[in-house]
Amino acid sequence: xxxxxxLLYGFGIAIQPQNLFYCFLGVLMGTLVGVLPGLxxxxxxxxxxxxTFALNPTSAMIMLAGxxxxxxxxxxxxxILLNVPGEVTSVVTCFDGxxxxxxxxxxxxxxxxxxxSFIAGSFSIIGLMILAPTLADFALKFGPxxxxxxxxxxxxVVTYLARKSMQxxxxxxxxxxxxxxxxxxxxxxxPRFTFGLSELYDxxxxxxxxxxxxxxxxxxxNVGVVVKxxxxxxxxxxxxxxKEDWKRSAMPIVRGTLLGFFIGIIPxxxxxxxxxxxxxxxxxxxxxxxxxxxxxIEGVASPEACNNAxxxxxxxxxxxxxxxxxxxxxxxxxxxxxxxxxxxxxLISTSxxxxxxxxxxxxxxxxxxxxxxxxxxxxxxKILKIxxxxxxxxxxxxxxxxxxxxxxxxxxxxxxxxFGIVGFLINxxxxxxxxxxxxxxxxxxxETALRRSLILSDGSFxxxxxxxxxAVFMYMTIIVLVMPFFIKKRPGAGLxxxx
Amino acid sequence: xxxxxxxxxxxxxxxxxLICFYSYRIGIGVVNDPGIGFVxxxxxIFIGIISIMVFVRSYSKSQASTxxxxxxxxxxxxxxxxxxILGFALFLEKLGFIISTFLLIGLLLITIESKSLYIVxxxxxxxxxxxxxxxxxxxxxxxxKGILGI
Numbered sequence: 001x002x003x004x005x006x007l008l009y010g011f012g013i014a015i016q017p018q019n020l021f022y023c024f025l026g027v028l029m030g031t032l033v034g035v036l037p038g039l040x041x042x043x044x045x046x047x048x049x050x051x052t053f054a055l056n057p058t059s060a061m062i063m064l065a066g067x068x069x070x071x072x073x074x075x076x077x078x079x080i081l082l083n084v085p086g087e088v089t090s091v092v093t094c095f096d097g098x099x100x101x102x103x104x105x106x107x108x109x110x111x112x113x114x115x116x117s118f119i120a121g122s123f124s125i126i127g128l129m130i131l132a133p134t135l136a137d138f139a140l141k142f143g144p145x146x147x148x149x150x151x152x153x154x155x156x157v158v159t160y161l162a163r164k165s166m167q168x169x170x171x172x173x174x175x176x177x178x179x180x181x182x183x184x185x186x187x188x189x190x191p192r193f194t195f196g197l198s199e200l201y202d203x204x205x206x207x208x209x210x211x212x213x214x215x216x217x218x219x220x221x222n223v224g225v226v227v228k229x230x231x232x233x234x235x236x237x238x239x240x241x242x243k244e245d246w247k248r249s250a251m252p253i254v255r256g257t258l259l260g261f262f263i264g265i266i267p268x269x270x271x272x273x274x275x276x277x278x279x280x281x282x283x284x285x286x287x288x289x290x291x292x293x294x295x296x297i298e299g300v301a302s303p304e305a306c307n308n309a310x311x312x313x314x315x316x317x318x319x320x321x322x323x324x325x326x327x328x329x330x331x332x333x334x335x336x337x338x339x340x341x342x343x344x345x346x347l348i349s350t351s352x353x354x355x356x357x358x359x360x361x362x363x364x365x366x367x368x369x370x371x372x373x374x375x376x377x378x379x380x381x382k383i384l385k386i387x388x389x390x391x392x393x394x395x396x397x398x399x400x401x402x403x404x405x406x407x408x409x410x411x412x413x414x415x416x417x418x419f420g421i422v423g424f425l426i427n428x429x430x431x432x433x434x435x436x437x438x439x440x441x442x443x444x445x446x447e448t449a450l451r452r453s454l455i456l457s458d459g460s461f462x463x464x465x466x467x468x469x470x471a472v473f474m475y476m477t478i479i480v481l482v483m484p485f486f487i488k489k490r491p492g493a494g495l496x497x498x499x
Numbered sequence: 500x501x502x503x504x505x506x507x508x509x510x511x512x513x514x515x516x517l518i519c520f521y522s523y524r525i526g527i528g529v530v531n532d533p534g535i536g537f538v539x540x541x542x543x544i545f546i547g548i549i550s551i552m553v554f555v556r557s558y559s560k561s562q563a564s565t566x567x568x569x570x571x572x573x574x575x576x577x578x579x580x581x582x583x584i585l586g587f588a589l590f591l592e593k594l595g596f597i598i599s600t601f602l603l604i605g606l607l608l609i610t611i612e613s614k615s616l617y618i619v620x621x622x623x624x625x626x627x628x629x630x631x632x633x634x635x636x637x638x639x640x641x642x643x644k645g646i647l648g649i
Contacts, residue, residue, distance in 0.1 A: 185535040389612035405640040413588040447538040459531025
């Protein structure tokens with residue numbers, strides 16, 4: 001009952017004209033970056049972050065959250081029409097979505113993808129509304145050892161689910177922690193690894209780092225590569241799935257939603273793995289598994305529902321514990337901190353406007369997406385025909401403006417430039433940027449929690465095993481670390497890149 | 500065989516040594532009173548151990564050779580794009596936002612995919628003015644004025 005009253009309060013905030021406008025802008029931008037291959041929600045949120053400084057935190061978070069879940073909607077469009085996933089979470093949608101388009105069924109594929117996303121998105125908002133405050137209450141019992149072990153467990157899961165080598169992902173995590181801790185010591189305020197540069201006293205900014213790693217590096221990766229775009233040319237008709245389509249899609253949507261939401265909550269899992277899992281499960285449950293990959297609607301409905309539900313799920317640890325679970329939520333955490341808010345269990349009680357306003361705006365945003373997306377598909381198709389030279393030039397420009405405007409400082413532009421090179425080389429040498437970004441954001445929190453825990457225990461690492469909650473996290477971390485010795489193929493191995 | 504991993508693991512090992520050396524100098528403290536270099540030092544140790552593991556594993560792994568991984572890379576274009584970005588960063592405050600952006604977009608368009616000069620000038624001008632209006636006038640981001648004074 002309390003949640004309903006709080007939600008009504010949130011709607012009072014979300015329907016304010018300016019918040020409705022920023023929600024609309026967020027979902028529109030999200031869909032656009034979802035549609036465009038190359039620029040993901042992580043880089044988009046980072047590069048729009050400075051533009052939100054003039055807004056109040058609630059309006060800003062409404063817009064940034066809209067970009068996140070909007071991108072999940074938009075990602076399927078290119079998967080279905082081009083066989084190129086706009087978002088990594090939509091890779092699976094290519095398998096059957098593009099085949100459906102080739103058979104002249106692009107309309108129902110896009111339709112079921114939008115409806116499935118809507119149903120899953122709505123479910124995950126309800127779940128978020130119920131679970132986040134409960135988890136936040138539980139997290140009040142957390143001390144430094146619990147936070148430290150939870151973050152370490154999250155990072156370990158990220159490395160276990162890495163697409164390439166787990167060892168390389170571990171290096172990325174440790175490097176991310178080092179980069180995140182650059183700046184003044186949180187306890188003694190002494191500068192560390194600043195090399196005499198006063199601009200580094202506050203540490204490296206999340207926005208320039210992310211813009212470099214995901215924005216500039218993506219352009220460098222594609223510069224000079226001739227991309228032949230085969231945009232779907234036929235007329236897209238019959239966007240509304242028929243009765244048979246609904247019958248075949250209903251259970252996959254339900255299963256995808258539940259799977260995505262609950263797996264999305266687990267720190268480190270994010271929303272890429274669940275969509276692959278849901279496809280695999282549908283294939284296994286199907287009476288005709290051999291038809292998967294040939295253009296059947298179940299292969300579109302389930303993963304699309306799953307990635308949208310997972311997006312909602314990943315927001316739960318962020319809003320209730322202050323712990324990001326993937327690169328996008330890591331940037332959202334950075335945004336919360338820039339706005340002067342303290343992410344963690346007290347966020348819901350100290351900033352109810354923000355929490356309930358964002359939740360209510362997500363209901364509205366989901367409806368906006370459903371109403372907007374289907375009629376706008378022809379527009380997205382036209383946008384896909386924009387030459388990459390324009391697109392890349394504007395991505396670079398926005399990254400540079402975003403980096404500069406954060407502190408009106410050239411150093412941040414140079415940091416973005418440097419991390420652009422780093423991101424490019426990371427890709428070439430088959431490392432991954434996403435674990436590094438997550439560790440970069442968690443680094444300072446890990447350091448503080450570890451040092452406080454060790455001071456509390458008088459230097460005994462046993463504190464992490466003696467307290468029940470942290471012991472659970474610690475044992476899970478150990479299990480995840482030893483799992484590769486027993487399981488031949490890790491779940492994330494070989495999947496496409498994040499960003 | 501595994502040449503890429505060998506290169507990268509040696510690089511990370513060197514980075515690890517540097518991190519450990521520097522953090523030791525600033526003070527790692529003791530376990531019951533960790534110093535300011537504590538987390539850096541143990542992160543460095545961790546990177547070092549894992550990079551040795553990657554190095555050892557590289558000998559049992561078949562991997563595309565370095566030249567193959569980089570064979571589709573247009574280095575000239577990449578270096579040019581990186582130079583433009585660095586130039587933008589270095590001259591932004593002197594030239595101002597509008598001129599710097601005009602030059603950046605113009606050069607990027609010419610480099611990434613040769614366009615006619617007329618289109619390049621038109622798009623670069625539009626991009627600099629629209630982004631100025633968007634960020635400076637609408638979002639109130641303070642952009643450098645430079646020699647134009649706006």
